Every structure is written in structure tokens, then in C-alpha cells.
Amino acid sequence: MLGIGSTLIIRFMGIRIEDVAQATHVSTATVSRALRNLPGVGPTTKKRILETAEALGYIPSPTAASLASGHTHSIGLVQPDMSRWFFGKILESAENTFRKAGYDALVYSLPDYLGPVRQRFNANVLRGKIDALVVLSLFFDPSEEEQLRSLKVPVVFVSVEQPGFNYVGINDEETAARACRHLITLGHKHIGHLSGQTNDKCPVAPTQRRRNGWHNTMQRFHLDSSDDLVEAVTIMTASNGYIATQRLLDRRPDITAILASSDEMAMGAIQAIKERGLRVGHDISVMGIDGHDLSPSFGLATMAQPVSQEGTKAAQLALASITNQTEPKTIVLPTTLVEGPSIGPAPTS
Amino acid sequence: MLGIGSTLIIRFMGIRIEDVAQATHVSTATVSRALRNLPGVGPTTKKRILETAEALGYIPSPTAASLASGHTHSIGLVQPDMSRWFFGKILESAENTFRKAGYDALVYSLPDYLGPVRQRFNANVLRGKIDALVVLSLFFDPSEEEQLRSLKVPVVFVSVEQPGFNYVGINDEETAARACRHLITLGHKHIGHLSGQTNDKCPVAPTQRRRNGWHNTMQRFHLDSSDDLVEAVTIMTASNGYIATQRLLDRRPDITAILASSDEMAMGAIQAIKERGLRVGHDISVMGIDGHDLSPSFGLATMAQPVSQEGTKAAQLALASITNQTEPKTIVLPTTLVEGPSIGPAPTS
DNA sequence: CTGAAAGCGCTTACAG
DNA sequence: CTGAAAGCGCTTACAG
Numbered sequence: 132m133l134g135i136g137s138t139l140i141i142r143f144m145g146i147r148i149e150d151v152a153q154a155t156h157v158s159t160a161t162v163s164r165a166l167r168n169l170p171g172v173g174p175t176t177k178k179r180i181l182e183t184a185e186a187l188g189y190i191p192s193p194t195a196a197s198l199a200s201g202h203t204h205s206i207g208l209v210q211p212d213m214s215r216w217f218f219g220k221i222l223e224s225a226e227n228t229f230r231k232a233g234y235d236a237l238v239y240s241l242p243d244y245l246g247p248v249r250q251r252f253n254a255n256v257l258r259g260k261i262d263a264l265v266v267l268s269l270f271f272d273p274s275e276e277e278q279l280r281s282l283k284v285p286v287v288f289v290s291v292e293q294p295g296f297n298y299v300g301i302n303d304e305e306t307a308a309r310a311c312r313h314l315i316t317l318g319h320k321h322i323g324h325l326s327g328q329t330n331d332k333c334p335v336a337p338t339q340r341r342r343n344g345w346h347n348t349m350q351r352f353h354l355d356s357s358d359d360l361v362e363a364v365t366i367m368t369a370s371n372g373y374i375a376t377q378r379l380l381d382r383r384p385d386i387t388a389i390l391a392s393s394d395e396m397a398m399g400a401i402q403a404i405k406e407r408g409l410r411v412g413h414d415i416s417v418m419g420i421d422g423h424d425l426s427p428s429f430g431l432a433t434m435a436q437p438v439s440q441e442g443t444k445a446a447q448l449a450l451a452s453i454t455n456q457t458e459p460k461t462i463v464l465p466t467t468l469v470e471g472p473s474i475g476p477a478p479t480s
Numbered sequence: 481m482l483g484i485g486s487t488l489i490i491r492f493m494g495i496r497i498e499d500v501a502q503a504t505h506v507s508t509a510t511v512s513r514a515l516r517n518l519p520g521v522g523p524t525t526k527k528r529i530l531e532t533a534e535a536l537g538y539i540p541s542p543t544a545a546s547l548a549s550g551h552t553h554s555i556g557l558v559q560p561d562m563s564r565w566f567f568g569k570i571l572e573s574a575e576n577t578f579r580k581a582g583y584d585a586l587v588y589s590l591p592d593y594l595g596p597v598r599q600r601f602n603a604n605v606l607r608g609k610i611d612a613l614v615v616l617s618l619f620f621d622p623s624e625e626e627q628l629r630s631l632k633v634p635v636v637f638v639s640v641e642q643p644g645f646n647y648v649g650i651n652d653e654e655t656a657a658r659a660c661r662h663l664i665t666l667g668h669k670h671i672g673h674l675s676g677q678t679n680d681k682c683p684v685a686p687t688q689r690r691r692n693g694w695h696n697t698m699q700r701f702h703l704d705s706s707d708d709l710v711e712a713v714t715i716m717t718a719s720n721g722y723i724a725t726q727r728l729l730d731r732r733p734d735i736t737a738i739l740a741s742s743d744e745m746a747m748g749a750i751q752a753i754k755e756r757g758l759r760v761g762h763d764i765s766v767m768g769i770d771g772h773d774l775s776p777s778f779g780l781a782t783m784a785q786p787v788s789q790e791g792t793k794a795a796q797l798a799l800a801s802i803t804n805q806t807e808p809k810t811i812v813l814p815t816t817l818v819e820g821p822s823i824g825p826a827p828t829s
Numbered sequence: 830c831t832g833a834a835a836g837c838g839c840t841t842a843c844a845g
Numbered sequence: 846c847t848g849a850a851a852g853c854g855c856t857t858a859c860a861g
Contacts, residue, residue, distance in 0.1 A: 145607075147838060158848045163840060173846055190607050194546040195838035198853045203543065205586070212572055214773075214788075219568035223561055226589050235609065237554070238587050240575050258494075258539050260584065369777045395774070402777040424563075425744070425774060428718045428751040439563075496854060507832045512856060522830055544854035547837045 146189045155183045166191065205235035206449055207257050210267035211243040215368075216395065216423055217438060218267055221289060224442030225265060232450050237261060241269060243366060254278035263449040265289060270333045285452030289445045292335045292461075297452065299445040299462045301436045303337040306466045307344025310390050310418050310434045313468060315352055318477035319388035319416065322349065323379050325372055325396045326363040338367070341392045341420060359383060367392060372399025380407065380415075387415060387477045394419035394426050394433050401429060401473060416474040422467070432471035437464050495538040504532045515540065554584035555798055556606050559616035560592040564717075565744065565772055566787060567616055570638060573791030574614060581799050586610060590618060592715060603627035612798040614638060619682045634801030638794045641684045641810075646801065648794040648811045650785045652686040655815045656693025659739050659767050659783045662817060664701055667826035668737035668765065671698065672728050674721055674745045675712040687716070690741045690769060708732060716741060721748025729756065729764075736764055736826045743768035743775050743782050750778060750822060765823040771816070781820035786813050 152159045157176060165172045165180040172180075183189075197203045206229050210218045226236040237260060243249050252275040257264065261284055268290040271279060276293070279286055287297040314322050324345045327338030342361065349356035362379040364371035372391060376399060380386060391397035397419030404415050411417055412430070419426065422435025444462050451457075501508045506525060514521045514529040521529075546552045555578050559567045575585040586609060592598050601624040606613065610633055617639040620628060625642070628635055636646040663671050673694045676687030691710065698705035711728040713720035721740060725748060729735060740746035746768030753764050760766055761779070768775065771784025793811050800806075 148840095149838080159839080160841080160849085161847060164847090167840095171846055176846080190604050192547070192608050192838050194543055194552065194608055195853090196840075197543040198541070198547050198855085199838075199840040201840090201853080213562065213575065214565070214569040214572040216563070216565070216568075219565075220563040222587070223563040223589060226562065226587060230589070236587050238571070238575060238585050240572060240579070255539050259541050259543055369774055373777065398774060398777040402779070405779075425718050425747060428722065428747040429778075430751070430754075497856095498854080508855080509833085509857080510831060513831090516856095520830060525830080541854050544837090545856075547839085548854075548856040550837080550856090 146187045148189070148191065151180065151184050151187060151189050154187065155180050203260055203262055204233060205237050205261055206446075207237045207239060207261040207264040208267070209239045209241055209252070209264065209269060211269065212240060213238065216425075217290075217393075217421065220424075220438040221267055221442035221445070224439040225446040228443050228446035229450070234262070234450070243269075251275060252278055254282050257282060262453050263287070265445050265449055266291075266293070268337075270336060285449060285456065287445045287449045287452070289441055290337055291333075294335075295459060297448050297459050297461070299441050299448060299464070300337070301441075301464055301466050303340035304344040304347075306420060306434045306436070307341035307390065307392070308348045309344075309466075309468065310420060311345050311348040314388045314390060314416060314418060314474065315348070315354070317388075317416065317474065320354055320477065321383065321385045322354070322360070322388045322390055323383060323386045324361045325375050325379070325389060325391040325400060326361055327367045327392050327396075328363060328365050338392050345390055360386070364396070367396045369395045369399035369402070372396030373403045374399070376400040376403035380404075388474070389415065389417050391417065391419045394421040394423035394431060397431055397433070397473070398423075398425070398429055401431070412472045412475040414478060416477075418474055420466075422469065426469070426471070430472040432474040433469050435467045435469050437466075440464055495536045497538070497540065500529065500533050500536060500538050503536065504529050552609055552611055553582060554586050554610055555795075556586045556588060556610040556613040557616070558588045558590050558601070558613065558618060560618065561589060562587065565774075566639075566742075566770065569773075569787040570616055570791035570794070573788040574795040577792050577795035578799070583611070583799070592618075600624060601627055603631050606631060611802050612636070614794050614798055615640075615642070617686075619685060634798060634805065636794045636798045636801070638790055639686055640682075643684075644808060646797050646808050646810070648790050648797060648813070649686070650790075650813055650815050652689035653693040653696075655769060655783045655785070656690035656739065656741070657697045658693075658815075658817065659769060660694050660697040663737045663739060663765060663767060663823065664697070664703070666737075666765065666823065669703055669826065670732065670734045671703070671709070671737045671739055672732060672735045673710045674724050674728070674738060674740040674749060675710055676716045676741050676745075677712060677714050687741050694739055709735070713745070716745045718744045718748035718751070721745030722752045723748070725749040725752035729753075737823070738764065738766050740766065740768045743770040743772035743778075743780060746780055746782070746822070747772075747774070747778055750780070761821045761824040763827060765826075767823055769815075771818065775818070775820070779821040781823040782818050784816045784818050786815075789813060 148159045148162050152162045162180050165177045213219055229236050263284050264286045266288050270291050289299050292298045326342045329339040346356050362375040364375050389400050397417050400417050401411050404411050409415055419431050419433040422433055426433050497508045497511050501511045511529055514526045562568055578585050612633050613635045615637050619640050638648050641647045675691045678688040695705050711724040713724050738749050746766050749766050750760050753760050758764055768780050768782040771782055775782050
């Protein structure tokens, strides 16, 4: 028995389509069609092939299939930093959607800032590896956009709108405006704003739009909207929000409310306010934007965006674009005001 | 001019190694060697090839290279949920390390719990796609372990130790013990413990080891370590910590300190304590484990683990194992006690 | 130091 | 409904 076995050529790499074909007495072409549910295979033949493949434990080589078909069955996800809540959340829901559809998630980190400028996007790292691409919170300049197009795969932008491409996000300006109106309704007149980096090169950045939402609302209500009510940071982390709040309160001790461009900044603001011996929600109200999972624990009021849904929608859009190349779509999802003890009526000084 | 151009056969897929070979008047074998810095190519020839490849903008087809060589140059990362801080943090540092080494990161989410049991690991999704695998915070049963080994690639486990495999993590029991001793030093005698899921099937789970650390320390100091001082949850989120703390304080109002098995649970505990009108750090002290980025904003004292370093080490170990198959290694990294206003001396009742 | 050729394991017109 | 064969674009013994 062993003698017979040992005379067989045992292939290290496992069962190939050829082995299934021989065992079923059909051609590899027919096996290939049967396994992929393509038309043109007799029901009896198909059943036999499927059973044999199953019995042999045949798994098609993804790499060979890719080379032959030109499709990789994986989707690229480019984003600044997986360890940040927003990106992790989007990635998770997108990955789940891709997985269900039989696609792999290839994640690339492209840090926002290394020193003064962002690292540039190089499409060659992705070339030939993906069927579609999702880009999170990154704005591409013309040369990067050209790189992107040279990949010849559909692209979906999330959070930052890139003209001419698919987009999934929220109405950032209106969201910030609504938060601002809410604070005004509570009687606040001196409302500071913690912003992310804004610059002329990216007027579509969410951080710029949120700042506009604050600014335009303050103006409409004839309230102070001068620049010294704004403190901007490069990356919207809690620790940066903490530092920015200290500067803001040093400069403008008359502030009774702060609208932060992100929940994480708002958390840092809460910390800074407490350390000054002021009461959050009484002396100074704090409102965030995002709907961070930890906001309830912070007692933070916020404008929540449907983050998971954004990831899912982006993934669905990417998948749909693989099969039917259509016009770029824009999907804008609604945000929700979430109350919390971090905000209260303006103190009657 | 256009006439000449249009008579050329324009290949949609781009420049192939064949094109570079023809332009350089050498064989594709030589081009292949030159481009990969293999020995046996004359310096002049090599220079010419490199320049021509550069000029033509040649990018080797990763899929063809994989099929021919048997190496994919990508690494799988299996973990429960990218949107959770710990996993995002590890993924980010691991991805950065892989990228620098020229490897892609293929991320798979395998949810811990869907209903009562975890979804099972199926190696076939990964078969033929990766050169190595990193598994985060997942414990594999014998059948899953067999699946894993059938992939024939090196595997590194992070956070949960899997006997017989590479491992990167911390000393969970000692870390919890140290936190516990610190609280005891502050005069606390009734110390509750917020735990993750523990069960007999996984005695090596960090959550079990942390619980042991608490338990053994309480015993050594002849303090109450009974089960009703422990509240366990399935997933260690802030909201689960919030609920668990309510139950814990209802049952044991004599508690003056809580050791949470994760910072996120500790954050939920802080929220629950505040809502009862008790003062965190005065009436009840709270200590976490992990070193979450948002802990400082919470004023949370914690045992910090070097999370990014764990990801980097795991990635390095995975990369090293690809080239030299060695004995499974175990890397244990140190944790650090971080003070914060969430802990204080036991109240003198 | 270099090349001709087989081979990696699939898919896809094309022909029947 | 099915098959023979070319082709995807590389790498790798093997031979010189």
C-alpha cells in the first residue's frame, strides 16, 4: 500500500484544477466553469465536479486565477492611521462588506503629516493588486489624482470629497452649523471653535467645512466670529485638543462654550477645562462632532455621524463600480444631535 | 507620427518584462535578475536594464511574480474588530513595519462573538494569499490550529499565547497584580474586578490571567477575593464596563476601588460611579489596564502596555520567520504604571 | 555572466 | 454542453 502511495508524485502545493479534471474525466475548462457557476455546464456534470472538488478539498489558486482573469478580488483601503477611531470604524464595516462579497481588504497607511507635509501617494504600490480602491480622509492633489486614475480601477472617497470621484460622507457644514445653533439656543454668545488643519489648498476638507459652519452661523446670529475664537491643530487628537483649549481659554476667558471639530478634541477640551477648576456643562459647555463610541462615557454631547454606515456604503459603492462603471456618485448621510451633560445653559454672569 | 504610433500594438495592461528585455537586448531572465538584485548580472548590463525599466515605467506584475515564485509578499492579519482601539493600534504599527519591508497587509476580521460562540477560523480564505500570518487576541481550538498549520506559513500570535506558536505580549498576571498591589498600598481593602469573559477552555486568555493577578494578590494580602467582587462581560467595551459597574456596586456597596481588565471598561466604570453621585478617585478609585490614548483625558490611572511596540515586534518576528524558519519565539514586553486622578487613598469611613 | 525554455495554475476565446 | 490550446507575466533550474 505504502509502495503505491510513494510512487505517486505528491505535489507540495496541493490539489490543482487539473487533478479535479482528471478525477471527473472532464477538461479543466469545464471544471473552471462549474466551480464559478458559469453557464454552459450540464447539471449532472456540474454536480459531479462540485462533489469531487469538495471531496478533494480543492481550493483554486487565487494568484493563478488573478493572473489569468485580470481580477484580484481584493480591494485597497488607503487611510491615514488605523489606530484612530474614525478610520478603524470605517475600515471594520468596509472589510465586513467586502468579505461577504468574497473580496479581501488590503489596507495601506498613508500618514497625514510627516513633518510639514503629507507623504505623497504612490499608485505603483497598488498597481495590479486591487479591483477597486477606497480612500479615507485624504485629499489628493492633481498629480496624485493622476496616479490614482492610472490604476484604472474605480475609486470611492470617504469623508473628504474629491471632485470627479465617488464620495460618501456627511454634510459637514450643516452638521457644525446645527451644533452651533444648538449652543446659541442654550444662550451661549461666546463660542470658541477647535478646528483641524485648514488651508486654501483643500476647501473641501471636512475640517474647513465644519469651521465654515461655525463661522457662518455665528455671523448669522450677529455673534463674535473672529479668528481668535478659533484654535487649529494638525491632527485632531485628544491631546491636541487639550493643548488647543488651554491656549483658547488663555486668550478668550469670556468663552462659555466650545464647539470641537471632533469628539476626540472635545475630550481633550473637557480635560483642560476640568484642570482649570471649571465645571464642564456649567461654566463651559463642550460639544463635539463624530459620535465617538466613548462619548457617552465622557458625558459628551455631539453631532453623531453614522460611521459604520459610511464604511458599508463606501464598500457597496466600490463593489458596484467594479461590475458597472457608472458616473461618480455622491452619497451624503444624515447626522444626529446627541445630548449630554457636557452642555448646559450659558452661565448667567 | 500618429500613423506610426497607431500601428503599434498597444497593450492595455502596461509594460511587461518582455518589453524591457527587448529594449535592452537581453533575456527576460536577466531583466528579472537585475531588477531583484540577484547575483550574476554584469554591472554594465544591470545599469542599462535598471535605467530602461525606470524610463519605461515598468512595474512587475505582482500576481505573475507570485504565481511563478510562490511568494505573495503579503501578510495576513486576523483580528476581532479593527474599530477597537487595541487592535487598530497593533494593526497600524504592524502595517507600517510590513510596508517598509515591501509587504502588503491583508486584514481579516473574525468577530469574537456572534451569539454564544465565536465564528470559526477558516484557513481556506487565506490559502495561497499570504507569506505569513499575525493573529491578534484570538484563541484557536485544536481544529482551528490544524487549519492554521495547513497554511504552511509562519504564524505570530499577539496578546493571547498559543502554545507551539510565536507569541508577542505582556505578562498579564503580573501586570494586574502590580495594579492591585498599588491599590492595596493606597489603603484599599475592598477591591472589585471588572473582567472580560473567562472560561476553562482558554486558561491562557489575558483576561483570565489578569483576573488571576487580581485574585492571587488579594489572597496574598488576606483580603476578600470572593467571586461576588468580580463582574465579567463578553466584550470589554466602555458600555459593558458601565453596566457591569452598576451591578457590582449594587451588590457590593463596600467597594472602594475597582481594577478593570481594560481601560475602556474603566471608562465605563467612571461614568457609572459619577452617575451615582460618587466621586472618582475619592469615594471610589478606578484603575485600568492597557494605556489607552484617551486615558489621560479621563484622568484614568492605568497599567500601560507598549501597544505599538507589540505590533512592530510581531511584524518583525513574522518577517524574520519567512526567511528563516526557527523555533517558536516568545516575546514579553514590559508594562508601566501610569498615575492619574482616578485613584486616591481609600476613604477613611 | 547570460539565455532558452519550462513551468506556476488558472481563464478564455475559439471551435465543435 | 464540452474540450484543446493559447495566454496571463513572471521565475527558475539548467545549460553554456
